Amino acid sequence: xxxxxxxxxxxxxxxxxxxxxxxxxxxxxxxxxxxxxxxxxxxxxxxxxxxxxxxxxxxxxxxxxxxxxxxxxxxxxxxxxxxxxxxxxxxxxxxxxxxxxxxxxxxxxxxxxxxxxxxxxxxxxxxxxxxxxxxxxxxxxxxxxxxxxxxxxxxxxxxxxxxxxxxxxxxxxxxxxxxxxxxxxxxxxxxxxxxxxxxxxxxxxxxxxxxxxxxxxxxxxxxxxxxxxxxxxxxxxxxxxxxxxxxxxxxxxxxxxxxxxxxxxxxxxxxxxxxxxxxxxxxxxxxxxxxxxxxxxxxxxxxx
Numbered sequence: 656x657x658x659x660x661x662x663x664x665x666x667x668x669x670x671x672x673x674x675x676x677x678x679x680x681x682x683x684x685x686x687x688x689x690x691x692x693x694x695x696x697x698x699x700x701x702x703x704x705x706x707x708x709x710x711x712x713x714x715x716x717x718x719x720x721x722x723x724x725x726x727x728x729x730x731x732x733x734x735x736x737x738x739x740x741x742x743x744x745x746x747x748x749x750x751x752x753x754x755x756x757x758x759x760x761x762x763x764x765x766x767x768x769x770x771x772x773x774x775x776x777x778x779x780x781x782x783x784x785x786x787x788x789x790x791x792x793x794x795x796x797x798x799x800x801x802x803x804x805x806x807x808x809x810x811x812x813x814x815x816x817x818x819x820x821x822x823x824x825x826x827x828x829x830x831x832x833x834x835x836x837x838x839x840x841x842x843x844x845x846x847x848x849x850x851x852x853x854x855x856x857x858x859x860x861x862x863x864x865x866x867x868x869x870x871x872x873x874x875x876x877x878x879x880x881x882x883x884x885x886x887x888x889x890x891x892x893x894x895x896x897x898x899x900x901x902x903x904x905x906x907x908x909x910x911x912x913x914x915x916x917x918x919x920x921x922x923x924x925x926x927x928x929x930x931x932x933x934x935x936x937x938x939x940x941x942x943x944x945x946x947x948x949x950x951x952x953x954x955x956x957x958x959x
Contacts, residue, residue, distance in 0.1 A: 721734050758834045802815040802816075
């Protein structure tokens with residue numbers, strides 16, 4: 656019995672020694688690796704942290720886009736897209752812009768905020784659209800907007816509605832993808848969001864004052880096409896009214912009693928083009944009323 660116990664003790668002791676040797680070897684290896692890593696780090700061969708790099712700003716995808724601007728708003732669109740002639744629709748207008756391949760069609764619409772049924776302005780976008788389902792709230796240059804499309808069955812159409820800041824106009828921005836592949840639909844949705852991100856409300860007074868100033872400064876170059884030459888104050892005619900009608904088109908009127916002298920001008924690329932001129936039109940005559948119908952709001956275009 657004594658001999659057997661001694662054998663067991665010897666075996667256990669050998670196991671302990673083997674473990675101790677193994678542990679010591681592991682410690683030595685770890686120390687060696689630690690020293691090697693430290694030496695390598697000192698030499699710059701191994702870097703424990705990434706180098707600091709200067710952050711470059713994310714490129715702006717709309718940087719080189721075209722700018723559409725009128726007296727109260729502006730937005731940008733891709734440089735190869737083409738504007739079509741603006742169309743007048745009752746109390747508003749719409750502008751269509753299409754890309755060169757016809758894959759995408761963009762439409763910007765504005766109309767007066769007036770409900771013919773109630774004879775009052777619309778109080779909300781929901782009342783105006785009368786949609787049976789709720790829209791997605793969005794913010795466009797600080798103004799609350801409502802997006803109703805895309806949705807199931809109309810994934811290729813993107814549209815959003817919002818009021819002007821003075822609540823007098825209702826705007827619609829819509830982009831339709833005419834090629835209904837998943838890739839093109841996703842691209843159209845991205846373009847729609849990018850165009851919306853460029854939308855700005857302008858300070859109307861500043862823009863109009865600048866246009867008026869430019870117009871009067873170039874009057875000598877324009878007068879050869881106009882049958883009268885107004886001046887600001889003093890003897891003779893004087894400018895008493897400018898009315899901006901959208902798409903950089905404005906009416907200049909000069910009034911002598913109840914006789915209207917006026918001209919419609921369009922500004923484009925810092926150039927003024929005479930669209931039409933009028934002289935000696937009796938106040939509220941048939942001719943007067945026909946001009947109101949042709950060029951704008953019944954109550955806002957002409958000075959009475």
